[in-house]
Amino acid sequence: MSHSFIAQPQEPHKTKASVRFFSALVKFSPKLLMAILILPVLGGLLGVILPAFGWLPALDKTQFNLQGFEQLIQTPGIIKMIALSFFSSIISGLLAFIITLLLLATYFDSPWLARIQKLLGPILVIPHAAAAIAIAFLIAPSGMIARLLSPWLTGWQSPVDWLLPHDPFGISIIMGLTLKELPFLLLMTLSAIAQPALNSKLRAQYRLALSLGYYPMTAFFKAVLPNIYPLMRLPILAILAYASASVEMPLILGPNTPPTLAVAIINWFHDVDLSLRIKASAGALIQLLITVSVLITWWLLEKIALAITCKTLSNGKRNYGDAFIAKGMQIFTVFLISTIALALLGMIFWSFAGYWQFPQAMPEQWVLLHWQSALQQVQTPIINSLSIALVSTSVAVILTLLTLEYEKQNGSQLSNCSSLIIYLPMMIPSIAFLFGLVWLQETLHANATFINVSLAHLLFVLPYVFLSLAVSYRRLDPRYAQVAASLGASPLKIFIQVSLPQLLIPILMASALGLAVSFSQYLPTLLVGGGRLNTVTTEAVSLANGASRRTSAVYALIQMLLPAIAFSMIWLVSTWQNKQRAQKMKTEVSL
Amino acid sequence: MSPTNEHNSLHIENLTISRDKTPLLSLNETIRGGEVLTIMGPSGSGKSTLLNWLTGQLPKGFNADGKVYLNGINISHTPSYQRHIGLLYQDALLFPHLSVAENIAFAMPKGDKKARATKISFALAEVGLAGLDHRHPDSLSGGQQARVALLRVLLSQPKAILLDEAFSKLDSQLRQETRELVFEQIKQHKLPAIMVTHDESDAIAANGKVINLKINQQIN
Numbered sequence: 001m002s003h004s005f006i007a008q009p010q011e012p013h014k015t016k017a018s019v020r021f022f023s024a025l026v027k028f029s030p031k032l033l034m035a036i037l038i039l040p041v042l043g044g045l046l047g048v049i050l051p052a053f054g055w056l057p058a059l060d061k062t063q064f065n066l067q068g069f070e071q072l073i074q075t076p077g078i079i080k081m082i083a084l085s086f087f088s089s090i091i092s093g094l095l096a097f098i099i100t101l102l103l104l105a106t107y108f109d110s111p112w113l114a115r116i117q118k119l120l121g122p123i124l125v126i127p128h129a130a131a132a133i134a135i136a137f138l139i140a141p142s143g144m145i146a147r148l149l150s151p152w153l154t155g156w157q158s159p160v161d162w163l164l165p166h167d168p169f170g171i172s173i174i175m176g177l178t179l180k181e182l183p184f185l186l187l188m189t190l191s192a193i194a195q196p197a198l199n200s201k202l203r204a205q206y207r208l209a210l211s212l213g214y215y216p217m218t219a220f221f222k223a224v225l226p227n228i229y230p231l232m233r234l235p236i237l238a239i240l241a242y243a244s245a246s247v248e249m250p251l252i253l254g255p256n257t258p259p260t261l262a263v264a265i266i267n268w269f270h271d272v273d274l275s276l277r278i279k280a281s282a283g284a285l286i287q288l289l290i291t292v293s294v295l296i297t298w299w300l301l302e303k304i305a306l307a308i309t310c311k312t313l314s315n316g317k318r319n320y321g322d323a324f325i326a327k328g329m330q331i332f333t334v335f336l337i338s339t340i341a342l343a344l345l346g347m348i349f350w351s352f353a354g355y356w357q358f359p360q361a362m363p364e365q366w367v368l369l370h371w372q373s374a375l376q377q378v379q380t381p382i383i384n385s386l387s388i389a390l391v392s393t394s395v396a397v398i399l400t401l402l403t404l405e406y407e408k409q410n411g412s413q414l415s416n417c418s419s420l421i422i423y424l425p426m427m428i429p430s431i432a433f434l435f436g437l438v439w440l441q442e443t444l445h446a447n448a449t450f451i452n453v454s455l456a457h458l459l460f461v462l463p464y465v466f467l468s469l470a471v472s473y474r475r476l477d478p479r480y481a482q483v484a485a486s487l488g489a490s491p492l493k494i495f496i497q498v499s500l501p502q503l504l505i506p507i508l509m510a511s512a513l514g515l516a517v518s519f520s521q522y523l524p525t526l527l528v529g530g531g532r533l534n535t536v537t538t539e540a541v542s543l544a545n546g547a548s549r550r551t552s553a554v555y556a557l558i559q560m561l562l563p564a565i566a567f568s569m570i571w572l573v574s575t576w577q578n579k580q581r582a583q584k585m586k587t588e589v590s591l
Numbered sequence: 592m593s594p595t596n597e598h599n600s601l602h603i604e605n606l607t608i609s610r611d612k613t614p615l616l617s618l619n620e621t622i623r624g625g626e627v628l629t630i631m632g633p634s635g636s637g638k639s640t641l642l643n644w645l646t647g648q649l650p651k652g653f654n655a656d657g658k659v660y661l662n663g664i665n666i667s668h669t670p671s672y673q674r675h676i677g678l679l680y681q682d683a684l685l686f687p688h689l690s691v692a693e694n695i696a697f698a699m700p701k702g703d704k705k706a707r708a709t710k711i712s713f714a715l716a717e718v719g720l721a722g723l724d725h726r727h728p729d730s731l732s733g734g735q736q737a738r739v740a741l742l743r744v745l746l747s748q749p750k751a752i753l754l755d756e757a758f759s760k761l762d763s764q765l766r767q768e769t770r771e772l773v774f775e776q777i778k779q780h781k782l783p784a785i786m787v788t789h790d791e792s793d794a795i796a797a798n799g800k801v802i803n804l805k806i807n808q809q810i811n
Contacts (some may be wrong), residue, residue, distance in 0.1 A: 015670075015673075213640075216717055227730065242608060410651075411650055411651045412651050477684070479680055479682070479684055480686065482646065482648055482671070483676060483678055483680070483684050484672075484686075484697070484745075484751075485646070485647075485648070485671035486646055486672075486674075486676055486677050486678035486747075486753075487677065487697065487698040487743065487744065487747040488672055488673070488675060488698070488700075488747050488748075489672055489697070489698075490672050491670075491672065493672075497697065500689055501686075501688040501689075502686075502687065506687075542675040581727065
């Protein structure tokens with residue numbers, strides 16, 4: 001080897017402007033990200049606290065007093081509203097938690113776990129409003145369940161006069177929330193235990209328990225669950241917080257007299273009588289208290305459960321009717337999946353149904369009319385949904401990537417405090433700060449509706465995008481960047497040519513998730529947009545109560561199709577990439 | 592120092608690396624172009640930390656005091672990517688999203704596209720990898736990947752080379768061949784090199800000074 005392929009060493013060049021700009025940008029990003037999350041939430045909270053105590057300059061009220069709270073207490077049915085909010089969230093959270101555990105315990109060692117994960121996955125991105133509409137269609141007296149069972153079992157020739165959905169006890173709400181929370185909790189848990197090191201440890205412990213004679217489900221509860229519960233806690237608290245203050249589900253499935261507190265607050269806020277805004281603000285603070293007490297209740301339940309079970313863990317009992325429960329769970333799983341399938345099927349039927357008499361299970365006449373007329377009206381909402389989602393998701397993805405790049409360059413992860421701030425919009429009920437945010441934005445720039453709504457969406461999109469990207473970014477082998485730097489690549493070049501291409505699929509996944517979160521936002525769009533900016537979701541919710549069931553079905557389906565399209569595009573890109581790679585490998589082998 | 596001394600040399604001056612105020616290692620060395628300094632020692636003795644400091648990527652929690660001169664220029668505070676110190680790990684770490692030729696092109700200075708491609712093909716042929724330009728790195732054998740990684744470093748025109756257990760994942764036959772190739776290139780290009788290794792045979796093959804680090808030299 002006589003030839004030298006090394007040229008003369010170059011002189012060290014000066015740092016280029018683009019590289020300097022990039023490093024400044026990276027340094028600035030975490031601060032901007034924090035500010036975007038903290039300022040609106042804190043500003044919004046302030047904008048609720050002040051009016052709650054009587055200070056509302058727009059109505060010439062500048063004296064602090066407790067009138068708002070007094071009005072609130074005098075509202076008929078207030079206790080029922082509060083109880084409905086509290087119990088529907090805690091019961092649905094509990095149900096989702098128990099079903100998740102039982103599913104995990106039944107299928108921990110079975111290929112069915114991955115299959116159930118795949119089946120339930122898509123539900124995660126179905127907007128709450130669409131899910132609520134689907135469930136309403138399922139359980140209504142003229143819904144799919146009643147049609148399937150009539151008349152051969154029930155003897156009904158016409159729909160019975162049952163108050164379903166909208167039942168006064170909130171059972172419909174609980175059902176809707178549980179069905180929506182279950183996939184979230186299951187998938188969050190599965191992704192947490194998918195980390196290779198933890199997963200192999202858990203599997204080994206599980207097998208060890210089996211070898212000691214523990215029955216499979218008991219082995220899961222005694223050997224695996226204590227190790228994974230800490231990873232489930234945050235997702236549980238997130239669903240509890242969300243459920244306690246959610247608006248779409250109770251609006252579509254809940255009772256009207258009285259509704260849940262969150263729904264009542266929205267009604268007061270939108271009342272023509274502006275002085276009701278004081279009552280609404282006081283209600284928003286009470287709502288915050290409800291959420292906090294739901295979380296505290298969960299914490300107490302956790303303590304009690306721990307105290308009861310800590311001794312049984314080591315009592316040596318190896319079987320708690322395992323075989324019976326496992327059989328029951330298998331039947332339940334079939335029931336669960338057919339319920340979901342039936343809900344979806346019912347909605348598709350309604351959207352194409354012409355003449356459809358009860359108790360026929362299928363429409364007698366199929367028409368395209370509802371789709372045709374809806375598609376004519378839905379264009380503007382679709383464009384609005386898409387543009388808001390694209391703006392908020394791109395900002396969220398770029399900010400997240402830059403913040404994670406800052407983490408990498410700095411060699412340390414975000415502090416616990418900063419991570420907590422990222423979860424803030426997931427934990428604080430949006431109704432508690434959105435009014436304040438509206439007031440703040442109206443004061444600052446009233447006419448920029450599109451920007452205001454996109455900013456509000458960003459608050460909810462950012463945590464999900466960050467959560468989904470952080471795992472992959474932090475898992476990148478840091479040596480690639482070190483090698484690239486030792487080869488003379490600037491941080492900017494490393495970021496664009498080394499890190500980003502390796503993260504292509506995670507970035508696309510996070511973007512699809514961001515789009516889905518933005519598509520599903522109801523309250524921020526409604527409140528911040530002030531009704532001037534209609535999206536598919538706001539249209540679907542307002543149509544759900546009142547308009548024809550057929551139109552409503554079309555809107556709910558369009559709502560589901562938007563995120564579905566986003567995710568199938570990702571799927572196409574990743575299969576295309578895999579195929580290309582496989583092809584390359586193949587031609588190389590034959591060389 | 593005379594100019595000949597300054598040319599092609601890596602000089603480490605009064606270096607002390609400590610972790611949480613516990614001194615980890617001290618070093619005072621000059622490596623001339625073409626020479627390989629071998630550093631041996633058990634894990635935890637700070638071998639890799641030394642290399643990290645040299646490339647300007649000292650991890651959090653470590654403190655370093657001292658200076659490093661490359662060809663007579665103090666680069667102690669130069670950012671990693673402007674130091675021109677090449678790095679070879681035990682894994683080839685070829686970028687999985689780039690082809691063999693693209694991996695090498697990534698490292699080369701900007702220039703005429705055609706000239707770069709010719710240079711890459713030529714360099715690949717030199718190390719017995721003719722015609723593999725457009726292959727995906729994953730389809731290469733371990734030895735082939737190691738040679739591509741070496742070419743990638745060399746064509747980035749480094750002024751010094753660091754070897755971090757660079758041969759430890761290769762089996763003995765391949766290990767000897769790759770090692771010979773690397774040392775030959777280092778000599779030919781008169782590059783100062785530091786090699787961190789566990790393996791005695793690496794140290795013997797390097798035919799240079801050997802420093803044995805002990806674990807936590809805690810003499811307060």
